[in-house]
Amino acid sequence: MAIKFNYQRILNNLIARHFPNLLVWKIKIIEKKIEYKAMVKSYPWGNFIFVNPKVRKNYSINPLKALFLHELCHFEIFRKNGWGWIRINWDYLHYILSKEYNESVEAEVGKMVIKKGYKKQRDLSHKIKLR
Numbered sequence: 858m859a860i861k862f863n864y865q866r867i868l869n870n871l872i873a874r875h876f877p878n879l880l881v882w883k884i885k886i887i888e889k890k891i892e893y894k895a896m897v898k899s900y901p902w903g904n905f906i907f908v909n910p911k912v913r914k915n916y917s918i919n920p921l922k923a924l925f926l927h928e929l930c931h932f933e934i935f936r937k938n939g940w941g942w943i944r945i946n947w948d949y950l951h952y953i954l955s956k957e958y959n960e961s962v963e964a965e966v967g968k969m970v971i972k973k974g975y976k977k978q979r980d981l982s983h984k985i986k987l988r
């Protein structure tokens with residue numbers, strides 16, 4: 858049975874604690890059938906983290922926090938680079954077209970997650986392979 862985590866509340870707490878500069882980005886977290894466990898998307902109308910519904914059935918609280926923190930690190934990189942949604946979507950294209958680029962981004966995010974005191978989740982950005 859799926860656990861009733863309040864994703865938005867967990868995310869807001871992580872933002873307040875680890876990324877106060879992202880508060881103004883008003884990131885919304887939404888469950889959506891995607892081919893990844895989780896992914897970030899930026900549109901003119903807002904910033905989102907999409908989470909595969911299978912995650913809810915398979916993750917306990919700490920791996921879940923690490924997953925959300927991972928996605929927040931992607932937004933933190935965008936923020937540090939001063940990117941708006943158009944530039945973020947260019948980056949997304951680059952990310953899906955270049956394995957070398959997405960591996961370098963994921964390595965950077967992995968280091969950020971560890972610095973924040975969470976265990977790196979190596980397989981996070983890969984296509985979903987949950988039960």
Ligand SMILES: [Zn+2]
Binds near residue numbers: 981
């Ligand atoms: Zn990632």
